Amino acid sequence: MLKLITFPAAFGEPSASPFCVKAMCLLQVSGVNWTPKYTSDPRKTPNGKLPILIDAGKTIADSDAIRDHLEKVFKTDFDKSLTPEQRAISRAIIRMVEEHLYFALVSDRWLNDNNWAVIKKEFFSEIPKVVNGLVTKMIRKKTRAQMTAQGMARHSTKEQIARAAKDIDAIKTLLGDKPFLFGDTPTGADISVVPILRGILKTPTQTGLRDLITKDQMLMAYLDRGRDAMYPA
Ligand SMILES: N[C@@H](CCC(=O)N[C@@H](CS)C(=O)NCC(=O)O)C(=O)O
Structure with missing residues (x-):
């Protein structure tokens, strides 16, 4: 099961951070099994920022890198209908x-x-x-x-x-x-x-x-x- 380290929900959005919400949407749209783990402290993460994806012990920092990972490992093409x-x-x-x-x-x-x-x-x-x-x-x-x-x-x-x-x-x-x-x-x-x-x-x-x-x-x-x-x- 993939684990997404994310800021908690805020203002009715699933995370206070739009980049964490983006990562959630990437995971949803690609249809993989994932679970959130909430933290409010990104200081010890590789870039000092969230989101981070953990996949089988591998840490993927940055929503763009998470997208690349889903495209490469899970073969999701988020733009498959596009020229x-x-x-x-x-x-x-x-x-x-x-x-x-x-x-x-x-x-x-x-x-x-x-x-x-x-x-x-x-x-x-x-x-x-x-x-x-x-x-x-x-x-x-x-x-x-x-x-x-x-x-x-x-x-x-x-x-x-x-x-x-x-x-x-x-x-x-x-x-x-x-x-x-x-x-x-x-x-x-x-x-x-x-x-x-x-x-x-x-x-x-x-x-x-x-x-x-x-x-x-x-x-x-x-x-x-x-x-x-x-x-x-
Ligand atoms: N390029 C990064 C940006 C992530 C980002 O800016 N995250 C913010 C929250 S929206 C953050 O973790 N900020 C904490 C800090 O700067 O201390 C991505 O796409 O994941």
Whole structure:
């Protein structure tokens, strides 16, 4: 049985982390037997991040590597219905959401003061009260430094939302009136896009970033469809 090391559920999503939700969807869609193991501490993992897949004692770190593993070992082709050109577009979409839009979500969750109050309670309530304030302040500081190094936090909130809107518009254009990005069934791109957009949607504070999704009924319907088709039961 494959074991997925993942952050716990949050805000009605099966994990607080869109990358962990993506890994869950990869496992679901490939039809393998798997079980989750929850942790909130990724510090000792190979990349200091989650998710991680354990397969017969072998550790596979990073959701992209998990996808490669499922494709190689279990012969799952997540893009089997796609042409070479569509596969190339899919790869570009995945990089756009995972290496850009995701950071707008992180910034919205961690650096927006209204959201931070909610996040702090949802993610860190089990840290003892006496040290909770200090520890969460340090974690937030580290996240701010990472977001500055990555670049997103160098933009104003308005600029971040404008940047995210361009990505979301590209997704909407590709989706059109199809059920999924490339047709009637979900492919690898949906498996990356849906958890990140749902992560934005389900973070409970109303923000300019979240509004980009809630004001669009087609996108909202797509996110429900994606959850129903790919998420663990
Ligand atoms: N490229 C990685 C990204 C994973 C990632 O960023 N995970 C975040 C949660 S969404 C994490 O573990 N963060 C913990 C930390 O940075 O301390 C993947 O696809 O798995």
